[in-house]
Amino acid sequence: MATQQHVPDRTPSTEQSATRRNQTAHLLEPATKPDSRHAVLAGTTLLAVAVTLAAANLRISVTSLSSVLGDVQRGLTATSAWASAVTAAPSICFGLAALVSPWLARRIGGGPAIAAALAVLAIGLVVRVLAGSSLLLSGTFVACAGIAVCNVLVPVVVKESFPNRIGLITGVYSAAMAGGSAIAAAVTPPLETATGGWRPALAAWAIPAALALALWLIGARRDAEAVAVDRSAHGDRNLVRVPMAWVFTLLFSVQSVFAYVIMGWLPEILRDAGIGRDAAGVLLGITMVVAVPLNLVIPHLAAKLKAQSAVMVGLTVAPVIGVLGLMFAPAAVPLLWALLLGAGMTIFPVVLLMMGLRTRTSAETTQLSGMSQGFGYLIAAGGPFAAGLVRGLLGSWTVPLILVLGILAAQAILGWLIGRPRYI
Structure with a gap:
């Protein structure tokens, strides 16, 4: 795979030498079991x-609701x-699913x-949007369950179907995700005004999700040939016992805390500072949309580097x-704060990229993605739950934001560790 040629193997150890001997012996043995094979989706332009369209829908349930959360809370x-x-519901559901x-x-x-x-x-x-507060919470869980499956499996599709363009496709995928969330954040408040309430404004976001499903059914066709699933050496490892897999998990966790505190509470933080509802929604949209051009460029460039530690720290x-x-x-200058916060969101696609670069097989990528996102979320x-609860108790956002600074410090340390050129 072209993008992995920059990730050198670690210095051979006795254990690794034994692994290579076992692999050689396995090749010399007669086949006693059929190969485990599965079909890979054809890496076409349509796929x-x-x-890209699927990715554009993966944050709209969060940012559309957060941009009118105050109105929803009062209405219910x-x-x-x-x-x-x-x-907090998205993170919980993302993790479980x-x-x-x-x-x-x-x-x-x-x-x-x-x-x-x-x-x-x-x-x-x-x-x-069909009933009261309990159903809204339940419906949010249902929507986020769908998002969680896509979060884990779409990066695997990218690794398998576009092996020579992982950085580029990851960047496009992440840019679409940021763009979709930005549009939902900016458009939902005026849509609420135009439709006469928050219920139709939120329900409208089911339309692009249905369009994404229709295009996926057309574009996700299988290759004519199945490929063998790697079950030797690394294909069936239990990553729970691998320390670097837990570093990935913790990194995914802390970057998620930052992202979901900002996505969930930024409009309320700005409204508490005296900024109007529509303007606060637009600023959240700007926070998300600034990541679009960065997501197109940074993962692609990071994939070409021998080590990505400096990139991970710089994005913090x-x-x-x-x-x-x-x-x-x-x-004072909320537009500047929105731009800087949005730039920090770019670490998400780089973490997804690193899952592909630091694993040897698609099976291992699936394991690492599921583990880091499951436990990480x-x-x-x-994080988002505590931020809102502390704000309600203290009447100020100072303490929650201090905690976010601590989270970002941890992100820099963990990012430095996974940026070193080696496989997990």
């Missing part, structure tokens, strides 16, 4: 477009604890699993400045 006469639970996604892919195949996930997403977006500097701005002068779920 790339389907991946819900408590601040409920609002905190709604912001991500843990079963590899099993689902093995049972029905990656392509059908993604199709089913997009259908579940569209259904959840409609269901959550801008959001630190943005968080400090929110703490000390949120209404579950660990991260407490």
Whole structure:
């Protein structure tokens, strides 16, 4: 694979030498078992477009709701604890669903699993606006279950179907995700005004999800030939016992805390600083959209580097400045804070890229993606919930933002570790 040629093998050890001897012996033995094989989706332009449109829908359930969360809370006469639970729901559901996604892919195949996930997403977006606060929370869980499956399996499709363009396709995928979330954040408040309420404004986002499903069903066709699944040496490793897999998991967790605190609470932080509802929604949209050009460029460039540690640390500097701005002068230059926070979101596609670069096989990539996203999102779920709860108790965003700064410091350290050129 072209992008992995820059990742050298570690210095041979006795264990690695034994592994290579076992692999050689395996090649010399007569075949006693049939190869485990599965079909790979054809890496066509249409599949790339389907991946892009699917990605554009993977954050709209979060940013569309957060941009009108205050209105929804008042309309349902819900408590601040409920609002905190709604912001934490995506991370919890992402984690639980991500843990079963590899099993689902093995049972029905990656392509059908993604199709089913997009259908579940569209259904959840409609269901959550049909009744009161309990159904909204439940519908959000349903929608996020669909998102979680796509979160885990789409990077695997990218690795298998576009092996020589992992950096480019990951960048396009991540840019589409950022663009979709930005549009949902900016458009939902005026859409609420135009449609006469938050219910139709939120339900409207089921339409692009349905379109993504239709295109996926057309574009996700299989190659004529199946490929062998690597079950030797690394294909069946238990990554729970691999320390670097836990470094990935913790990194995914801390970057998720930052992202979902910002996506879930930035409009309320700005509104508490005196900025209007529509303007706050637009600023959240700017936060998300600034990542679009960066996502197109940075993963592609990072894939060409021998080591990515400096990139990981560098992507932490801008959001630190943005968080400090929110703490000390949120209404002074909110556009600048939004741009800096958005630049920090670019670490997400680089982490996805690293999962492909630091693993040897697609089976290992699936394992690492499922583990890091499953446990990572579950660990991260407490971040948005705690931020809203502390804000409700103290009446200030200072303490939650101080905690976010601590999270960013951990992100820099963990990013440095996984950026070193080696396989897990």
